[in-house]
Amino acid sequence: MNTSTTVTILTPTYNRKELLSKLYESLQLQKDKDFEWLIIDDGSTDGTSEVINQFISNADFSIRYELKENGGKHTALNYAYQFIESPLTFIVDSDDKLTDDAVVAIKKVYHKYQDEKDICGFSFLRGKPDGGYLSDSGVPKNGMKESYVECRINRGIGGDMAEVWYTHCLKEYPFPEFKREKFLGEDVVWIRMAEKYRMRFFNKVIYISDYLDEGLTNNRRKHNIASPQGCVVRAEAFLKSDANLKAKVKAMMQYYIYGRFANIKIKTLWKRSQKKLFFIFMILPSHVLYLKWKRI
Numbered sequence: 001m002n003t004s005t006t007v008t009i010l011t012p013t014y015n016r017k018e019l020l021s022k023l024y025e026s027l028q029l030q031k032d033k034d035f036e037w038l039i040i041d042d043g044s045t046d047g048t049s050e051v052i053n054q055f056i057s058n059a060d061f062s063i064r065y066e067l068k069e070n071g072g073k074h075t076a077l078n079y080a081y082q083f084i085e086s087p088l089t090f091i092v093d094s095d096d097k098l099t100d101d102a103v104v105a106i107k108k109v110y111h112k113y114q115d116e117k118d119i120c121g122f123s124f125l126r127g128k129p130d131g132g133y134l135s136d137s138g139v140p141k142n143g144m145k146e147s148y149v150e151c152r153i154n155r156g157i158g159g160d161m162a163e164v165w166y167t168h169c170l171k172e173y174p175f176p177e178f179k180r181e182k183f184l185g186e187d188v189v190w191i192r193m194a195e196k197y198r199m200r201f202f203n204k205v206i207y208i209s210d211y212l213d214e215g216l217t218n219n220r221r222k223h224n225i226a227s228p229q230g231c232v233v234r235a236e237a238f239l240k241s242d243a244n245l246k247a248k249v250k251a252m253m254q255y256y257i258y259g260r261f262a263n264i265k266i267k268t269l270w271k272r273s274q275k276k277l278f279f280i281f282m283i284l285p286s287h288v289l290y291l292k293w294k295r296i
Contacts, residue, residue, distance in 0.1 A: 005062065006107055007035045007164065008086045012076035013094040014042040017051045024055050026097035026208075032104045035090075036062040040080045043070030072182030074175035074230075081171050087114075088121070090164045092207065099127075102206035106164050113200055119145070120197035121165040127205035135159035139203040147194035148187075151201055153243045162207035169193060181227035188234040191241050222296065224258065231258035239275055252278055256286035257293060 009027065013020065020039075027037055037059075041048050044067075052065045068079050077091065088110060092098065099105075109122050126134040138157040151157055173189045224231045231254060238251035252275065259269045266283070273279040 005034055005036045005086045006110065007088040007090055007103060008084045008167070009035050009037045009090050009092050009098075010040070010077070010080050010084070011037065011092050011094050012040045012042055012073045012080070013044065013048060014070065014073075014076075015044045015046045015048070016094040017044070017046050017048040019095040020048070020051060020055075022097050023092060023094060024059075026100070027061060028059065029100045030061070030098070030103050031101055032107060033061045034107065035103050036064060036086065038080055038083060039063070039065045040076040041065065041067045042073065042076040043068065070182070071177070072184065072227075074184040074186065075177055075182075077170075077186075078174045078177065081167070081174070084167050087167060088164050089167045089170055090162075093209075096207060096209045099206050099208065105202075105204060105206050109200060109202065116200075118197060119166070119199055120169040120193045121163055121199055123151075123199050123201045124162040124164070124204050124206045125202075126160050126162050126207045126209050129208055129210060133159070133205070134209050135161045139201045141203050143200060143202045145198055145200050147198045147242075148190045149194040149241050149243050151199070152187075152190075153241075153247050160209060161201075162205075163190070163199075169197060176230060176233050178227070178229040181230050183223035183227040184230040185224075185234050188230070188237050191234075191237040191243075194241060221293065225261050225293065225296070228258040228262035232262060232264070236274075239273075248275075248278075249282070252282045253286045253289060255279075256282065257290045260287075260290050261294075 011023065039052055049065065049067065052063070056063045056065070064083065066083060068076065088106065090106065105124065106122065113119065125139065128134050135158070138155065144151070173192050175184055175189055235251045235255035235258065239248055239255065243251070255273065256269060256279070270276060270279055
């Protein structure tokens, strides 16, 4: 473990050995090597460890590899926190890459704003391989300081961004885990953090991602249905937050729908809800959508 580094680049992976080299090569090109690459292997069976051992032999930066039993990305992230002592953690997916000045940019804003105790991290933009933004370019040129809810939900600045988190905040807000559930929307934690912390948003691309597959929406729904308890908790986080009405209507419908997929009785969902009148008002449309999704 590298205890003197500023940022840990955290990559959870599962059977992605053929894709990891793209990220590795972008890390080799970093102008500042003050980072550790922590790879959490979520039970791969494709020989990922052999590929990473080759990286370790050739890299001019610190790499740590840890293997765990398969449980889903969110469990891999929770597992990783015990190994991280750097003040910042940058979660980077195994099939993506960074710009060569990513670490330089992260350290620059960290040194400028590290005395602000009310922020949980810094958010940059993601770009496409052929140029342009993957995330919306709605962040002002001079940046801004808001909570995740204020910026990403209420302002409607959508798409994937490149968030660099304070490690202590990630440890303060671990992902909820449920037996036999391997999928969870990561924003359940970002929404919870927004109750206490804000973020610094910057109009700068440091992370390159490919287009999302067009079929991902349907696949995501299937993953959600297979992991309904986590989806219920995610919906509760939205309902408790300062999100706008549109987001809360959607969240209440998801609360009901995934609650039913989790075999939670309607009466129990009503008792558990902190928005009981809202819950009653949304029962009919939510139930209609539940029956539709049940046929998927």
